[in-house]
Amino acid sequence: MRKNLHLLLKVLVIQFLCSVYACTAFYPPASQPSPSPFYTSMASFSPGIQMGRGQEQNKLLIALIVSSSSLGLIVICCLCFWFVYRSNQSTKTTKNSESGISISKKGFMQSYDYKTLEKATGGFKDSNLIGRGGFGLVYKACLDNHTLAAVKKIENVSQEAKREFQNEVDLLSKIHHPNIISLLGHTSEISSSFIVYELMEKGSLDAQLHGPSRGSALTWHMRMKIALDTARGIEYLHERCRPPVIHRDIKSSNILLDSSFNAKISDFGLAVTNGMHGKNNIKLSGTLGYVAPEYLLDGKLTDKSDVYAFGVVLLELLLGRKPVEKLSSVQCQSLVTWAMPQLTDRSKLPKIVDPVIKDTMDHKHLYQVAAVAVLCVQPEPSYRPLITDVLHSLVPLVPVELGGTLRLTT
Template structure:
């Protein structure tokens, strides 16, 4: 661009100089002609007779100047046109190259957002096999998943989830993921696979597991999720550590996270969605104990009826009574399951306790807990020993009251999950996502 401006200035400067020379020449010619006209005829001499010849020479010189100016203009116009054409071609080439570069960077950003680095994880977006619901989900090559899990070795087996095994997959030094593998999927398993793939490819929420991609290899079906380093809430609460890492405030934070995830499904999805399989094993925890809902294989739209067509969830003890009796399924069914989860967080007990006597039948936690929850004198004694005497008793009573409402047999008596969420947020410290301001550590003397 600077070169173009310099060339234009040079051309105009030449034209100005030529114009001034032309003006000076015309002035000289005019001067001579005026002198010739002013001199008296009596002084006319043979030498003066040559003046017309001199004037003629001057005129010829003026014509030559016009030709040079015309030639200069033609040359300058040609050079300028060629330069503009060259600059235009250069700009078009540069713009195209920049657009291609931006396109590649955008693809890398999208892959990074899904947790899959383009340099290591070679995924391909097969639009011919992906509908609108799956447009944001990657298709993984089976060989890649096999390599990342060390051929699905036992050392990478993280346990069972639903109808498949879950494996840890390492794609590079930084990226870890989990892979759920369904071998020789039966028709019911394949239906759950498609259902989960369709829902999770649409849902984006901080408290719902992120689906990175999937793979179909013969009769094998695989789903790839983000890694949740602290495993499931069931493992944390009933595993080797027996809930020792879960403080009172951390348990309430997990409950709030679960409620937020359910609120998104019930209030913000279109159509509203019922998870239908909420239980400890389907609540996963990341490295900071942020809770996310997983396993959407049984999820259905709210208002679905006829239990014979959609089947019961994995654990009957979490299923609301009205669904077992009448096949009715609404968002209040998830609220019931949430109440059971809240009871487990409070009590630290398994959902079904086996009595020592062989004559007694298994007793559900809900039936056992109800008398304890409504009696304030007995409630502190049945709280999990890990968190006992570490909370404000008023907060404990409030959480117990929420749990009692959630597990009411009559659906109309249960609160909406939004109301549950607003009841629990004030009990969670602000640094954990709530609104409670903790001024000083809670005394253990309560």
């Protein structure tokens, strides 16, 4: 940048000197010939004023050179100031990108062809099917370099499916965090599109909690670790990304677990960046049971919408229940509505905890987690905490070896 600045300044100075020389050559010092009849008549018309043609040209030449010099110096100073300003802004952007992300910059992505993915998934056979999404299926794959991966096959049946695919690819190619799923690559065909992620061996939190095992693999401390990991991922999106990202679909099925039960947020098809989520800009989307009331009723979307959804996930971890439970063929019950009256009653709370973890935790910690969950699912968004505050509340409840600050006594 500095070398370019110096070079530009040299060019400007040379051009400036050339222009001055050109002016001088164009207006050479004039000899003083006898006055023309015109000047004689002007002198006689204006007594006391001596009109010398050569002197006048010299004065005009000097004025022209002085004004040109002043203008040139002003232009050079402005250019110097502009280059210094841009250099400082570039430095600031670099520093900011070290602590967060710049959504305006595009990241590197591997592009896979269809045949490679077809081979890696065994022809997309059912035995490799590991999940189902809103617009397609997810398969386990083994790539040519023996890397295990998950391949989401999206059927391009609608413009909405295409938009979500492009949105997810664009965002995940730029954001990198231990608690955000890693994008390995993608490809797009006429009838289908594919996204390749890192493989999360333990599947989704939803499958762990509500699947055949009914949460038996998740101890109290493991559940708190998953909550903390998820909060860290959301905090990264809200506080560290530039511009901030609102996920819009935080739920247990979009929280994936690796072989060590480290949690990572996935599925960014509905995510939006700050400034792009006005009521008239986006379609109301989300999953029943996780959608914040103000977004559902008024279309008002903020980062507090993600906090509400996180609160529902926290209740799932605490109580082992689904966000919406079917009572009859025509009636459903919200987990938030059912749990709220009991979460604030210390005598009732221990009785509604997931039986798998019942009486395995310090009741003081249980009350703390319940209090955090209650705050997160408040109907009024201004009463909900920032995700940073939630994160700080959870850190002391997670053992040091699992990423928190709690030191267990033996």
